Amino acid sequence: MFDLRRADLHLHTSCSDGRLSPAELVRRAREAGLYCVAITDHDTIDGLEEARQAAARWAMVVVPGVELSVQVEEEEVHLLGYFFDPAHPALTEALAAYRKARMERLSAMLKRLEEVGVRLSEAQVQAVVGRGVPGRPHVAQALVTAGYAESYREAFQRYLLPGGPGYVPKPAWTAEEAVAVLHEAGGIAVLAHPGEHLRDRVFRALLQAGIDGIEAVHPSHSYYLVQHYRQVARDFGLLETGGSDYHGHRPEDDALLGTCTIPYPRVERLRATLQATRA
Numbered sequence: 001m002f003d004l005r006r007a008d009l010h011l012h013t014s015c016s017d018g019r020l021s022p023a024e025l026v027r028r029a030r031e032a033g034l035y036c037v038a039i040t041d042h043d044t045i046d047g048l049e050e051a052r053q054a055a056a057r058w059a060m061v062v063v064p065g066v067e068l069s070v071q072v073e074e075e076e077v078h079l080l081g082y083f084f085d086p087a088h089p090a091l092t093e094a095l096a097a098y099r100k101a102r103m104e105r106l107s108a109m110l111k112r113l114e115e116v117g118v119r120l121s122e123a124q125v126q127a128v129v130g131r132g133v134p135g136r137p138h139v140a141q142a143l144v145t146a147g148y149a150e151s152y153r154e155a156f157q158r159y160l161l162p163g164g165p166g167y168v169p170k171p172a173w174t175a176e177e178a179v180a181v182l183h184e185a186g187g188i189a190v191l192a193h194p195g196e197h198l199r200d201r202v203f204r205a206l207l208q209a210g211i212d213g214i215e216a217v218h219p220s221h222s223y224y225l226v227q228h229y230r231q232v233a234r235d236f237g238l239l240e241t242g243g244s245d246y247h248g249h250r251p252e253d254d255a256l257l258g259t260c261t262i263p264y265p266r267v268e269r270l271r272a273t274l275q276a277t278r279a
Contacts, residue, residue, distance in 0.1 A: 005264035007036035008257070009063060010080065010192070010215065010243025013051070014130055016041035016067075017137045019248030022051035030058050032258025036267055038065035038082060038243065043098050044133050045086050063267065066095075067192060068182075071172040072209075073202050077191070079178050080215060080241065083274050084187025091185040094173075099133055101171035106134045113159060113166040118148050135170070136160045152249075175209035188212040188274055190241050194229060195220055207236065213270075217242020219260050239270055 012018030013025050020028065022039060029037045037060065039051045045066050055062045066081045084091055110120055120142055128138045128145070140155035149155035159166040173181075179189040190213035191206055216229035226242075233240040244260035246253055 005035035006033060006258070006261040007038075007061075007063075007264045007267045008034055008243040008246070008261050009036075009038040009065065009082065009241050009267070010040050010067075010218070010245045011037055011065075012041055012067075012245070012247045013039055013047040015039075015044055015047035015132045017132065017135060017247060022047035023054040025246070025248070026051050026054040026060065026062070028254075028257060030060060034060070034258055034261065036061040036063065036264050038063040038080075040065035040067045040080055040243075042067050042133060042135065043069065043102065044095060045091075046131060048086055061264070061267070064187070068098075068178045069170055069172045070175045070178045072175050072205050073199070075199070075202055076170065076172060077175065077202065077206070078193065079175065079182075079211070080190040080192045081178075081182040081185075081187050082190065082241070083271060084182055084185035088185035090181050091187075094177075094181045098171065098173070102133050102135065105168050105171055106139070108168045109136075109139060109160075109166050112168065116165040118143070118159065118166070120146055120148070139166065175206055175211070179210045183210070186278070188239065188270070190215055190239065193218045193220055193245065196225065211238070213239030213241055215242055216240050217260060217262055219245060219256055239273060240266070241270070 011025060013020055013022045039047050041047055048064055052062045063082055064084055064086050068079045070077050070079055113120055124146060125134055125138050125142045128141045140152050140160055143149045143155040143159060144152060149158060161167060182189045189211045191211055192215050194214060214229055214233050216226050230240060242262040244256040246257050
């Protein structure tokens with residue numbers, strides 16, 4: 001019998017750079033007809049427990065998730081982690097160290113901005129961050145609030161793009177380090193949104209690092225690109241995932257919620273494959 005339950009394995013909350021709280025995002029996901037979600041905030045799992053508690057009200061499934069920035073062949077690549085133990089020391093210690101590095105980056109960005117006459121305090125940025133991990137989107141919003149830019153886009157273009165006065169590269173793990181941490185915590189590592197320009201050298205390096213899967217379904221992927229990455233998954237023995245990459249800042253984001261999905265039985269197969277590998 002065909003199973004109509006749907007899953008979205010790529011969602012962001014206010015714990016990183018999303019607009020909605022974990023509980024509110026789960027509520028929206030339920031209204032959009034989703035049965036299973038993965039909260040994949042950038043470099044933090046702080047929203048996981050709140051999401052689980054919210055999902056329990058409606059008997060929804062929440063997959064533990066996270067999105068990590070890694071460096072591969074001098075390129076920044078994002079890895080999605082799933083099914084790990086959120087309390088595993090290897091993961092919690094690595095995320096704490098990364099959060100510290102992000103705070104140091106924020107200080108460096110603010111210092112560079114001050115050198116060109118833009119005086120922004122950590123408190124002003126933290127007011128935007130809330131309980132999340134600070135990044136360029138939060139600085140951009142703080143710049144708008146402080147009157148240094150009229151829009152989020154202008155703040156990025158004037159100050160925060162590579163080469164701009166406030167740009168500081170994001171701290172990044174190597175792919176090997178990130179994959180090893182996810183595996184040690186009992187999870188899997190999946191290449192996020194490979195897009196149209198995934199270089200062969202980068203992909204080979206990720207395979208060498210031990211990735212387990214690839215995100216085939218993503219809003220930036222056309223129908224033909226989805227089919228291409230499904231074939232790549234088959235050719236290289238990789239697991240296949242997908243999701244909306246929902247952040248909630250753009251009007252079109254809400255249209256993606258509940259439509260950019262994968263069948264829930266595929267999530268069950270992912271879990272079964274992981275359990276078999278562990279055994």
